[in-house]
Amino acid sequence: MYCCIMYSKELLKGTLEVIVLKLLSEHGKMYGYELSQKVKEETEGKIHLKDGSLYPALHKLTKDGILTFEEVSIGKRVRKYYKLTSKGEEQKETRLDEMRDFIKTIEKVIFSDLKTSPAI
Amino acid sequence: MYCCIMYSKELLKGTLEVIVLKLLSEHGKMYGYELSQKVKEETEGKIHLKDGSLYPALHKLTKDGILTFEEVSIGKRVRKYYKLTSKGEEQKETRLDEMRDFIKTIEKVIFSDLKTSPAI
DNA sequence: AAATAATACCTCAATTATTGAGGTATTTGT
DNA sequence: ACAAATACCTCAATAATTGAGGTATTATTT
Numbered sequence: 001m002y003c004c005i006m007y008s009k010e011l012l013k014g015t016l017e018v019i020v021l022k023l024l025s026e027h028g029k030m031y032g033y034e035l036s037q038k039v040k041e042e043t044e045g046k047i048h049l050k051d052g053s054l055y056p057a058l059h060k061l062t063k064d065g066i067l068t069f070e071e072v073s074i075g076k077r078v079r080k081y082y083k084l085t086s087k088g089e090e091q092k093e094t095r096l097d098e099m100r101d102f103i104k105t106i107e108k109v110i111f112s113d114l115k116t117s118p119a120i
Numbered sequence: 121m122y123c124c125i126m127y128s129k130e131l132l133k134g135t136l137e138v139i140v141l142k143l144l145s146e147h148g149k150m151y152g153y154e155l156s157q158k159v160k161e162e163t164e165g166k167i168h169l170k171d172g173s174l175y176p177a178l179h180k181l182t183k184d185g186i187l188t189f190e191e192v193s194i195g196k197r198v199r200k201y202y203k204l205t206s207k208g209e210e211q212k213e214t215r216l217d218e219m220r221d222f223i224k225t226i227e228k229v230i231f232s233d234l235k236t237s238p239a240i
Numbered sequence: 241a242a243a244t245a246a247t248a249c250c251t252c253a254a255t256t257a258t259t260g261a262g263g264t265a266t267t268t269g270t
Numbered sequence: 271a272c273a274a275a276t277a278c279c280t281c282a283a284t285a286a287t288t289g290a291g292g293t294a295t296t297a298t299t300t
Binding site for chain 3: 014016050052053056057074075076077
């Protein structure tokens, strides 16, 4: 039931890492599956982090020293709990600021002619 | 002096077409160079549509029936004025709506804990 | 007058994040 | 017993963007 990709794929690009950074900063430590569930939940299914993007991204961020993880055994299954390193905390700040600024800029270009937005 | 790429490249992805659609809808007809200048101007240099992305994008949109163009000679130089087709007008609406919704969703995920934003 | 910057278009190999489809294995619910 | 959910993984293929290449005309500066 891979039905719910609401946004054209291009739009999602560049947002995955920022989302991961934000959620980890907010919740301290999370594992991959948990991250994807959380995003689905918070966006009412509108954004779906796919395994094929999420896990490689987590590996890359780890390799780059942005994340660390510890493995926790739940019965016979192993969860990898990721958390931000101190470098990761910095990165998170930078990336969020950038995203904020970017959205503001895009909005200015894209939604400029507000023509007195209708009072609702 | 290719200095001013303010945003990490990934962020820009998926925004180029929407920007072009919006500007053409707003100004009726524009040529490539004009588009890139306009964006630079409106974003105070923060967003720079590069030749290598812009022209191929214009060609693709034309091929897909979203744009048409007419060539206008200015002295010995030729400008290609692009404008939206009716299909392009529809596309523009759809893409802008999508962008609007997307930004709202992302903001919800990324900037959720506003923790009573400091009065400035 | 010559040199430089700005205008105006183009192509294409290389990059790179994401997809999509593949997979293994355990646990929970019916 | 079987399906669905949990939890992780890999990797070839896709496709937008980059970056560096290019041609040629017009305007501006020295």
